[in-house]
Amino acid sequence: MDARMENHDGATLLEQAAQLDAADPLARYRGLFIGTDTDLSYLDGNSLGRPLKRTPRDISTFIEEGWGGRLIRGWDEEWLDLPQTIGDQLGRAVLGAAEGQTVIADSTTVVLYKLIRAALATVADPARTEIVLDTDNFPTDRYLVEGIAREEGLTLRWIEADPASGVTVEQVRDATGPATAVVLLSHVAYRSGFLADLPGITEVAHSAGALVVWDLCHSAGSVELDLDGAGVDFAAGCTYKYLNGGPGSPAFAYVNRRHLPGLQQPIWGWMGRKDAFEMAAGYEPAPGIRSFLSGTPAIFGMLAMRGTLDLIEEAGMAAIREKSLKLTAYAVQLYEAWLEPAGVELASPRDPELRGSHITLDHPAFRNVTAELWEQDVIPDFRAPHGIRVGLSPLSTSFAELFRGMAAIREQLRR
Amino acid sequence: MDARMENHDGATLLEQAAQLDAADPLARYRGLFIGTDTDLSYLDGNSLGRPLKRTPRDISTFIEEGWGGRLIRGWDEEWLDLPQTIGDQLGRAVLGAAEGQTVIADSTTVVLYKLIRAALATVADPARTEIVLDTDNFPTDRYLVEGIAREEGLTLRWIEADPASGVTVEQVRDATGPATAVVLLSHVAYRSGFLADLPGITEVAHSAGALVVWDLCHSAGSVELDLDGAGVDFAAGCTYKYLNGGPGSPAFAYVNRRHLPGLQQPIWGWMGRKDAFEMAAGYEPAPGIRSFLSGTPAIFGMLAMRGTLDLIEEAGMAAIREKSLKLTAYAVQLYEAWLEPAGVELASPRDPELRGSHITLDHPAFRNVTAELWEQDVIPDFRAPHGIRVGLSPLSTSFAELFRGMAAIREQLRR
Incomplete structure (x- = not known):
């Protein structure tokens, strides 16, 4: 993929992702989630959030010691x-x-x-x-x-x-x-x-x-x-x-x-x-x-x-919202650079303050595009009739992951 | 405790438990459940069944690979x-x-x-x-x-x-x-x-x-x-x-x-x-x-x-029911030998064919008795106003476990 495209500030969009990640005060939370050390791009935490790495252990311990050990006493306790x-x-x-x-x-x-x-x-x-x-x-x-x-x-x-x-x-x-x-x-x-x-x-x-x-x-x-x-x-x-x-x-x-x-x-x-x-x-x-x-x-x-x-x-909802705003803003920036010229429509507000933590992009090809992306471990959501929903979980999504996912959407659309 | 009491056949009740376990065609299932290799007597599987030993691993694997690996794709798949x-x-x-x-x-x-x-x-x-x-x-x-x-x-x-x-x-x-x-x-x-x-x-x-x-x-x-x-x-x-x-x-x-x-x-x-x-x-x-x-x-x-x-x-419900009938019959036998003489009432049918897989025993002291038993890892259920419910899970309960639990009820009632 060609990520050497210039953005408004002259830095490349890829370098911008790295800068945003480096400056992210919540960056350290990402590593606590399963799968964040792979190349998989998960853009659907707004549909099903990722598990924490501690969750399998927490639940196994509960089954062994809570359910299995305390048994019916657990209800009262x-x-x-x-x-x-x-x-x-x-x-x-x-x-x-x-x-x-x-x-x-x-x-x-x-x-x-x-x-x-x-x-x-x-x-x-x-x-x-x-x-x-x-x-x-x-x-x-x-x-x-x-x-x-x-x-x-x-x-x-x-x-x-x-x-x-x-x-x-x-x-x-x-x-x-x-x-x-x-x-x-x-x-x-x-x-x-x-x-x-x-x-x-x-x-x-x-x-x-x-x-x-x-x-x-x-x-x-x-x-x-x-x-x-x-x-x-x-x-x-x-x-x-x-x-x-x-x-x-x-x-x-x-x-x-x-x-x-x-x-x-x-x-x-x-x-x-x-x-x-x-x-x-x-x-x-x-x-x-x-x-x-x-x-x-x-x-x-x-x-x-x-x-x-x-x-x-620990992190506080104010900091989480702040990162969410930066994530959706960066997603729109990538959209404007790569997808708007390809005829994709932004079916979400342009004003970041009017957005939650996801955006929807519309294109007639997106039902098929989503199926292809899932095969490549790039996972946004599809919403009928022809929307790709890009969901951004402030605690687990990195800007680099978002970059990879949006680049893959662009590539798949070109095919 | 004194388990040397004679039953009708002349064998001791404890020996009878061992014989019943030895003849139990479902006995091998018990070892598949968490906690069955301890002295804990669980008589409440009719309220909350025990976990299988495979369950912690099954669920951890699901969290790592299913939820964490397939993510939203898991719904469709x-x-x-x-x-x-x-x-x-x-x-x-x-x-x-x-x-x-x-x-x-x-x-x-x-x-x-x-x-x-x-x-x-x-x-x-x-x-x-x-x-x-x-x-x-x-x-x-x-x-x-x-x-x-x-x-x-x-x-x-x-x-x-x-x-x-x-x-x-x-x-x-x-x-x-x-x-x-x-x-x-x-x-x-x-x-x-x-x-x-x-x-x-x-x-x-x-x-x-x-x-x-x-x-x-x-x-x-x-x-x-x-x-x-x-x-x-x-x-x-x-x-x-x-x-x-x-x-x-x-x-x-x-x-x-x-x-x-x-x-x-x-x-x-x-x-x-x-x-x-x-x-x-x-x-x-x-x-x-x-x-x-x-x-x-x-x-x-x-x-x-x-x-x-x-x-x-694998086991079939007919075999499960058959073991259940033997378990409740043995529980009633222990009740008749030990608890009926102490003034405990059987608040369940005497006819095994009219019973499910639990019996209830009534005595005014049973609210306190149950609390004490729980401290000793003997776990029946209490049901207001003054019932101890003895629940028997055919796949996980052994006759020896039932013997231990009933003996503990008798002991606790004596105190």
């Missing part, structure tokens, strides 16, 4: 509390949430179902009959709300999102009113990477008397969050992207403490009951956020994310 | 199919279910919620307004159905189960009628270990025009099942007991194929949609049992159970 202790750590490290408002549970889809049903049943004004969401929201969010609307006899009000950016404060202002019960939006759009104005939209929705549920799947661990500060009502997200919990690790739920008293989610289970192990007659919800639990927590799936949460607490 | 491929293996090895009717998903609580809601919405006659269950059903089943009854405006009809045995065919006949929509029962009762007459009850419920949902948590992997043969409508269960999936491993759902066309579960998510990765507008359920999925499957949590399913296929 530690495991029963993990949904809340890890939830609180996530709240503190990532969400801007004081303790007692976050739990790890279920999958994002199930958590969103429980949150929205709980919001409708016990917080929203029953006279309000509309759920507002956008046409480019993540598929599971859209499908889920169609199902809820059907079972609850509600109307969906769709905001037409610009697929290359996302939902604006003005659009939410126009779409909400006295009929709006709940607004469900993604903080970072799964295709464009557009970073919605969470505080602004939350405020506008509240002005209309509506509740807001934020899907944080693509922002948790990559973008600074202050859920308490913004007065967010409810939020959910997954832990297998920037939190490196592993394929299908459980989701998280955030319920603002002002909504906790009397909140009732629909899937009543033993883990959400007061004094679960008394196994008594009649469901009485446990106090606080614990009532959000239903079945037995997935302990395996909670262990891997702890390593990343520790790193995030 | 294998993981997306695992809920169905492992589900089919479970169906074949354990449930008596032909392929295409079983999936691994969520937790038992969430799976039961989806099954019952789906049954009510798309199979049951909407004019039927009652759900039948029993007062000694597992707590999560009871709580869950209270919640569903409340949201759907249904009535619960409670069968008063004898806590030392369980629900009979006659009781179900009396409780069901033209108003019954769904009957929800446990195949093996979580306290008494009573083995319900699954074919008989299913038939009686069907005669009344009702649907049956079986909770198989305490029977899957310990008792022979023929769900297809009995014409069961729906079933669910967990995989962390006799299937050794690990703490909080996901549940399974069985839907008889006659109910699959048109079946609609309430939590519409991307993994249950036709062509999930097209991410298109509008929910259309995937064909068959796949539509039962909602969110991203917990891959981690599915890996450990595969090792046990392989062993079950």
Whole structure:
């Protein structure tokens, strides 16, 4: 490949990658992840984050000593509390949430179902009959709300999102009113990477008397969050992207403490009951956020994310966001130098401040290009109809890795 | 301890344990489990099964090579199919279910919620307004159905189960009628270990025009099942007991194929949609049992159970049940020799054919006794108000281990 192309400053783009890596205050974290000492270019940490090198050992030790050694005693000694202790750590490290408002549970889809049903049943004004969401929201969010609307006899009000950016404060202002019960939006759009104005939209929705549920799947661990500060009502997200919990690790739920008293989610289970192990007659919800639990927590799936949460607490979300901005800016710079001239479109905002930690590039050939790239250990994501999504995990992605990946996209497109 | 007590045949009970172990055709499986070469007595595999010795290595390898090496490619290459491929293996090895009717998903609580809601919405006659269950059903089943009854405006009809045995065919006949929509029962009762007459009850419920949902948590992997043969409508269960999936491993759902066309579960998510990765507008359920999925499957949590399913296929459920019967019979024999004279009550059926793979012993001191036993690495389970549950996993429990545990209960009770 020809990497000797000049950039605006006169340095080559490859040298720039080296300079950016050398100046990166988070550079030392990359070596903690499996596979970062190979030539593989991983540009999909926004879909499935890499495992930490410590994770196989942590989990083996857990199986030998925790599960295998403590056996059923482990539940009383530690495991029963993990949904809340890890939830609180996530709240503190990532969400801007004081303790007692976050739990790890279920999958994002199930958590969103429980949150929205709980919001409708016990917080929203029953006279309000509309759920507002956008046409480019993540598929599971859209499908889920169609199902809820059907079972609850509600109307969906769709905001037409610009697929290359996302939902604006003005659009939410126009779409909400006295009929709006709940607004469900993604903080970072799964295709464009557009970073919605969470505080602004939350405020506008509240002005209309509506509740807001934020899907944080693509922002948790990559973008600074202050859920308490913004007065967010409810939020959910997954832990297998920037939190490196592993394929299908459980989701998280955030319920603002002002909504906790009397909140009732629909899937009543033993883990959400007061004094679960008394196994008594009649469901009485446990106090606080614990009532959000239903079945037995997935302990395996909670262990891997702890390593990343520790790193995030150490590095700080401000530094992580700063590196993310540099990564997406460099990706756009490579795009402008190599791919824009080849007819590729940037389906993401040009303004770095309006982006999360990924960008999407569109070209009719990209479905096939992605398949070829995967064979070469260059791994971005494909998103229908013809987008390559370049995801950048601030703790594990290097600028050199990004350079290699973008160069491979250019080469593959030429063929 | 004094183990020189004579049994009915004149041999000592301890010698009998050695004879039973020597004659056990499944004895070689025990050594495959972690911790079985220690003096620890584990009598709670019916609550959390032991890990296999291969599990730490299997999971480490998966983290290094699967998650860490294949990264997002793993979904397309294998993981997306695992809920169905492992589900089919479970169906074949354990449930008596032909392929295409079983999936691994969520937790038992969430799976039961989806099954019952789906049954009510798309199979049951909407004019039927009652759900039948029993007062000694597992707590999560009871709580869950209270919640569903409340949201759907249904009535619960409670069968008063004898806590030392369980629900009979006659009781179900009396409780069901033209108003019954769904009957929800446990195949093996979580306290008494009573083995319900699954074919008989299913038939009686069907005669009344009702649907049956079986909770198989305490029977899957310990008792022979023929769900297809009995014409069961729906079933669910967990995989962390006799299937050794690990703490909080996901549940399974069985839907008889006659109910699959048109079946609609309430939590519409991307993994249950036709062509999930097209991410298109509008929910259309995937064909068959796949539509039962909602969110991203917990891959981690599915890996450990595969090792046990392989062993079950090799050993066969008939041999497993046969050993289970011998284990509970020997436990009752030790109880009669040692504990009955000390005032302990057997809160389980005397007839081995009416038992699953655990028995419950009642004594007012047992809450404290259990705590003391745990300190000594003798680990039965405590179930309120004052039961010690002695659970026997046919693949991993030896008769000598059971002898040690029962002797320790006797000793502790004496103090």
